[in-house]
Amino acid sequence: MDSSFYREQIMDHYREPRHHGRIAAPTASHEELNPLCGDMIHIDVITADGFLADARFDGHGCAVSQASASMLLEEVVGKPLAEVAAFTRDDLFALIGVQLSPARMKCALLPLAVLRAALNDE
Amino acid sequence: MLTRSVPVRALDAAIRDDFPIFAETVNGKPLTYLDSGATSQKPEVVLRALDDYYRHYNANVHRGIYQISERATAAYEEARHKVARFIGATDDREIVFTRGTTEGINLVAYSWGRTNVGAGDVVIVTEMEHHSNLVPWQMLAQERGATLAAIPLTDEGRLDLDAYDRLLADHAGRVKLVAVTHVSNTLGTINPVAEIARRAHAVGAVVLVDGAQGVPHLPVDVRDLGCDFLAFSGHKMLGPMGAGVLWGRRELLEAMPPFMGGGAMIKRVGLQSSTYADLPAKFEAGTPSVGDVISLGAAIDYLETIGMAAIQAHEQALSAYALGRLGGLAGLRIHGPQDTVDRVGVFSLTLDDIHPHDLASILDEEGVCVRAGHHCCQPLMDRYGLTATARASLYLYNTTEDVDRLATALERAKAIFTF
Numbered sequence: 001m002d003s004s005f006y007r008e009q010i011m012d013h014y015r016e017p018r019h020h021g022r023i024a025a026p027t028a029s030h031e032e033l034n035p036l037c038g039d040m041i042h043i044d045v046i047t048a049d050g051f052l053a054d055a056r057f058d059g060h061g062c063a064v065s066q067a068s069a070s071m072l073l074e075e076v077v078g079k080p081l082a083e084v085a086a087f088t089r090d091d092l093f094a095l096i097g098v099q100l101s102p103a104r105m106k107c108a109l110l111p112l113a114v115l116r117a118a119l120n121d122e
Numbered sequence: 123m124l125t126r127s128v129p130v131r132a133l134d135a136a137i138r139d140d141f142p143i144f145a146e147t148v149n150g151k152p153l154t155y156l157d158s159g160a161t162s163q164k165p166e167v168v169l170r171a172l173d174d175y176y177r178h179y180n181a182n183v184h185r186g187i188y189q190i191s192e193r194a195t196a197a198y199e200e201a202r203h204k205v206a207r208f209i210g211a212t213d214d215r216e217i218v219f220t221r222g223t224t225e226g227i228n229l230v231a232y233s234w235g236r237t238n239v240g241a242g243d244v245v246i247v248t249e250m251e252h253h254s255n256l257v258p259w260q261m262l263a264q265e266r267g268a269t270l271a272a273i274p275l276t277d278e279g280r281l282d283l284d285a286y287d288r289l290l291a292d293h294a295g296r297v298k299l300v301a302v303t304h305v306s307n308t309l310g311t312i313n314p315v316a317e318i319a320r321r322a323h324a325v326g327a328v329v330l331v332d333g334a335q336g337v338p339h340l341p342v343d344v345r346d347l348g349c350d351f352l353a354f355s356g357h358k359m360l361g362p363m364g365a366g367v368l369w370g371r372r373e374l375l376e377a378m379p380p381f382m383g384g385g386a387m388i389k390r391v392g393l394q395s396s397t398y399a400d401l402p403a404k405f406e407a408g409t410p411s412v413g414d415v416i417s418l419g420a421a422i423d424y425l426e427t428i429g430m431a432a433i434q435a436h437e438q439a440l441s442a443y444a445l446g447r448l449g450g451l452a453g454l455r456i457h458g459p460q461d462t463v464d465r466v467g468v469f470s471l472t473l474d475d476i477h478p479h480d481l482a483s484i485l486d487e488e489g490v491c492v493r494a495g496h497h498c499c500q501p502l503m504d505r506y507g508l509t510a511t512a513r514a515s516l517y518l519y520n521t522t523e524d525v526d527r528l529a530t531a532l533e534r535a536k537a538i539f540t541f
Contacts, residue, residue, distance in 0.1 A: 006484060006538050015541050037479050037495060038509030062477035063539075104483060 129429030159515030201419030226353030304336030309458030467516030
């Protein structure tokens with residue numbers, strides 16, 4: 001169905017998440033819970049020489065939050081930190097590519113909030 | 123005194139025509155509304171009552187000498203009488219209008235609770251309470267140094283009454299209040315409130331019943347419930363949002379201090395002190411939600427033309443159909459009683475390991491409205507090791523077609539998530 005945001009891309013990232021798991025010796029980590037739905041995202045990062053050298057996530061939750069984390073990390077890993085810091089919520093929505101309802105936007109935004117917090121912890 | 127009107131309206135699919143919202147479509151599909159546990163839809167007669175008030179006699183109550191104010195006051199007080207009759211209260215003064223269930227429970231927690239519960243006393247709740255019948259008691263207990271104890275749940279989703287007896291015995295002489303929901307908003311369980319009240323009264327405790335999910339769906343008579351307070355919301359029983367009810371035994375309400383101070387709740391105000399109005403005005407400070415209250419009266423008229431027993435029977439039959447239809451879906455779990463005994467049409471669902479938010483989104487694409495989350499019952503979720511469920515809740519206007527559309531949409535969700 002055309003209006004469905006459970007299209008191939010989201011389900012593909014949900015089935016086979018990229019950058020999934022933990023990093024043994026991260027330079028920073030952050031974890032957050034969405035108390036409304038119980039979604040949890042944990043992100044480990046390694047930064048080096050002004051770049052986001054690596055990042056991995058794990059956690060549990062809905063397809064939207066998990067796929068969003070996967071797409072986000074696929075997009076930003078390897079980029080200069082300044083560029084990662086400039087990555088906005090609208091950039092994330094564009095990346096996800098389907099129209100999310102307001103309630104589901106919160107699910108999609110959780111990984112971005114966790115990544116930003118991890119990088120700010122640095 | 124008015125008597126309960128005799129049901130005159132048959133409860134069949136034509137009932138849906140009384141609700142304008144069912145002319146709406148979602149994604150070109152019929153609106154399949156299965157979230158009446160959150161709020162009910164409104165029949166034309168309720169919408170008309172609200173419009174009629176604002177269009178023809180909008181005025182504040184208990185103030186004006188002029189005619190439209192007197193008309194508003196009469197309609198407001200008539201609604202109070204309708205509510206009293208609807209729940210079997212014998213005295214209109216025992217009906218306090220609130221904003222909803224939450225305000226009614228808080229009124230009791232602040233006014234009765236802070237007068238009667240002290241250090242070392244015990245308030246008993248249950249593990250299935252909505253946060254609105256839990257958090258006010260936590261706040262009271264923390265403030266007064268009292269203990270909060272909870273009746274545990276069985277694996278089937280019912281209260282463990284043996285454990286309740288042990289709580290009463292363990293805290294003998296110190297239990298001041300038992301606060302329990304009539305019907306679980308998450309599991310659909312109907313609790314044996316009369317029995318719970320009997321045992322509470324035997325040890326001298328007062329009983330408050332959260333009627334938010336009971337009064338809209340079952341014939342309720344406070345004399346049969348045997349409780350001391352009953353709080354419920356108008357918007358879950360076809361009325362508008364903004365009007366709710368607290369019923370309390372007159373002698374208890376008489377002895378309680380006011381909850382909020384302000385206009386309408388006083389007799390004489392001096393600069394330093396005031397004397398307070400008699401019941402029920404003592405608990406209705408400020409301008410009440412007059413149009414909402416009058417329209418709640420119209421909702422009660424409508425419910426009575428159908429009859430609460432007929433509504434319960436309809437939901438019972440539809441629940442039996444739903445349990446059969448949903449029970450046939452592989453991987454679907456219904457959390458709560460698995461048969462129609464002492465339960466209403468509320469179904470907390472999980473399907474395989476699909477997150478309930480994903481389920482609700484896919485159902486929404488099919489025009490099926492369900493709620494996903496913890497349903498303001500986090501302790502209950504913890505008890506069953508759940509983070510969330512998708513909840514479908516039925517009311518008088520739902521049909522077997524609605525249940526079929528739910529089942530079909532669940533099958534589609536399963537197909538999307540099968541890989």
